Amino acid sequence: MSNRIAVVPGSFDPPTLGHLDVIRRAAHLYDTVHVLVVHNPDKQAMLPIAQRLSLLEQSIAEQSIDGDIVVASWSMGLLVDYATDVNAGVLVKGIRSQVDVAYETPMAIVNRNLAGIETVFLLPDPAHTLVSSSLVRQVAGLGGDVTPYVPGPVARFLDTGARGI
Ligand code: PNS
Secondary structure (H helix, E strand, C coil): CCCEEEEEEEECCCCCCCHHHHHHHHHCCCCCCEEEEEEEEEECCCCCHHHHHHHHHHHHCCCCCCCCEEEEEECCCCCCHHHHHHEEEEEEEEEHHHHHHHHHHHHHHHHHCCCCCCEEEECCCCHHHHHHHHHHHHHCCCCCCCCCCCCCCHHHHHHHHCCCC
16 A cells, blocks of 8 residues: 555546645645545436546646546445555545535544545645535536636536537
8 A cells, every 4th residue: 555646536526626726736745646536425416427537637637737647436335445456545635624624534534444544634725615516516507607616628518518519
């Protein structure tokens, strides 16, 4: 298990500027970063997993985030099973507020107990701390402008692709 290999997991439904900020910071810290789209059964999905993967790949390229970055999805079981498969010793999560700390802490403890994998919390740029995928889903679903909150590929997709234009 390598502490130079990290997994950045999430629903990414859709990817936001906050997600991209955390991915960039993780890519600076670790030799290899796996950006992992995980199905979260607790959330009503807006985009299919394949679309989220495509938008993440396009957004990482558009923002010129350098490094060894793998974009993948996982629906076969525990997150730590994927991490173990790719020899990752670290999970990276973005923390926007105390609410995120309360949500993430039990998962971090469970993941450490399950597989000895540590979770590192990174702070995004404060400009992104009010952004969430759920807010973007709501605004986009009601026809509002989400361009301040999402990378270009996501904004263009939500403006056209999602409506099948
Ligand atoms: O972006 P999200 O929805 O907050 O991401 C949450 C996610 C998908 C990372 C979390 O639900 C998760 O880790 N799911 C994988 C299932 C799992 O391993 N559960 C047990 C440990 S928490």
